[in-house]
Amino acid sequence: MDLVTVRSVRTPSHRDELALAPGERLLGGGTWLFSEEQPDLVGLVDLTALGWPDLERTDQVLTIAATCTIATLVRAVPEPDWTAWPLVDRCANALLASFKVWNVATVGGNVGTALPAGALIALLVTFDAVAVVWTPDGGERRVPVERLVLGVRSLDLAHGEVIRAFEVPTAALRGDTGYRRTALSPHGRSGALVTARRDDAGFVLVVTAATPRPLVLRWDAVPDDAAVVVALDAHRDWYDDPHGSPAWRRAVSTRFAQQLRAEAEAAPQCQAGGAA
Ligand SMILES: Cc1cc2nc3c(=O)[nH]c(=O)nc-3n(C[C@H](O)[C@H](O)[C@H](O)COP(=O)(O)OP(=O)(O)OC[C@H]3O[C@@H](n4cnc5c(N)ncnc54)[C@H](O)[C@@H]3O)c2cc1C
Structure with a gap:
């Protein structure tokens, strides 16, 4: 959509031109910025001309x-x-x-x-x-x-x-990974996304989409099922929006976490293709 309050778009090519004036925002690809109204926005500072290697x-x-x-x-x-x-x-x-x-x-x-x-x-x-x-x-x-x-x-x-x-x-890139995701509709935004990684340092579970911010649970080794359930149960902050209720998000996240734990336990460590 048109951002009708925007008066300037700057394209700095050096770091010293990056300083933001009041009302200016950084612009990456613009897919979110241009997808809804930004009433307080008066200027954009496009980062893509800085030439950072990908x-x-x-x-x-x-x-x-x-x-x-x-x-x-x-x-x-x-x-x-x-x-x-x-x-x-x-x-x-x-x-x-x-x-x-x-x-x-x-x-x-x-x-x-x-x-x-x-x-x-x-x-x-x-x-x-x-x-x-x-x-x-x-x-x-x-x-x-x-x-x-x-x-x-x-x-x-x-x-x-x-x-x-x-x-x-x-x-971390040499570890095994696992992934589970669900949404209320086939092309809907994620309601729960649970990822896992196992390597020599231990086992980590990450819950997103179901929580306002990432929930990160770490163990020195693959835990037993009960430890995963207890850890998820102890978490109280489940997200509530049209993409899922907190109770549903908690239930599916716990189930996914249990599945990823079981897969990590069953898989030989650090096999190509990950634990999922
Ligand atoms: C059809 C559609 C589906 C989408 N589905 C999802 C989805 O499922 N999950 C999801 O997470 N998102 C979703 N999005 C939103 C998504 O987050 C953004 O579209 C995209 O990832 C943002 O990247 P961008 O480069 O376009 O960011 P922009 O729109 O350019 O910027 C987004 C925000 O990040 C800030 N920003 C950008 N770069 C930097 C930087 N280097 N440092 C600090 N701040 C910065 C901007 O100031 C702005 O506030 C969807 C969007 C659309 C249009």
């Missing part, structure tokens, strides 16, 4: 630029030992968006929107990714994505802070 690899870290599109991430060719990589495709498809959205929506924009059903949030949290945040004074700070997302449309980002990239430890 993906950079070292032995230890995969760095995903905030401006990397979901389509580019899905098309990336993983290293042979990145057994967790199938989770990228699964989470990207959890969006159920059209190819038009996929091709312009950015990883940073998905996290920046901070929706409970933020499928790239689920992916990055499951991979233990850390966000690299540029601060307005020219510095930067790092914050795990699981702590960056505070709630529905709420991030641990001050005005003027910019997500530059996400750093994924390649050790």
Whole structure:
């Protein structure tokens, strides 16, 4: 839709042009920003001209630029030992968006929107990714994505802070992963999305879409079924919107978590293709 209050669109090519004036917002692919009214918005600062490389690899870290599109991430060719990589495709498809959205929506924009059903949030949290945040004074700070997302449309980002990239430890990419998702309608937004990762460091379950912010449960090894049920039972903050009631979300999330636990227990560790 037309954003009728917008008076300027800036396209910085250097970091020192990034400072946000009052009423300006960062623009990634624009698929969320242009999908509904933004009454307080007076200007857009387009990040896509900054020329950040989409993906950079070292032995230890995969760095995903905030401006990397979901389509580019899905098309990336993983290293042979990145057994967790199938989770990228699964989470990207959890969006159920059209190819038009996929091709312009950015990883940073998905996290920046901070929706409970933020499928790239689920992916990055499951991979233990850390966000690299540029601060307005020219510095930067790092914050795990699981702590960056505070709630529905709420991030641990001050005005003027910019997500530059996400750093994924390649050790996490060598783990096994699992995935379960459900929605009330075939093409509806996710009502519950549960992902899992197992590697030498232990077992992690991540619940999104059913909770306002990611619920992350960690164990040193694959737990027994009762421990998973107790952990889910102890969680009180289940999301309530037209895509599902809190009681339903809690029930399906618990069931999915039990299934992923059982799969992780049954699977030989770190087999290509993951635990799901
Ligand atoms: C048809 C359709 C279906 C959708 N389905 C889903 C879904 O199932 N799940 C889901 O999570 N979302 C869904 N969305 C919304 C989705 O989050 C966005 O479309 C997309 O992921 C946002 O990416 P973008 O690059 O277009 O972000 P933009 O629209 O450009 O920006 C989104 C927000 O992030 C901020 N932002 C962007 N980049 C940065 C950055 N580098 N640092 C800090 N802030 C930044 C912007 O200021 C803005 O507030 C859907 C949207 C559409 C149109």
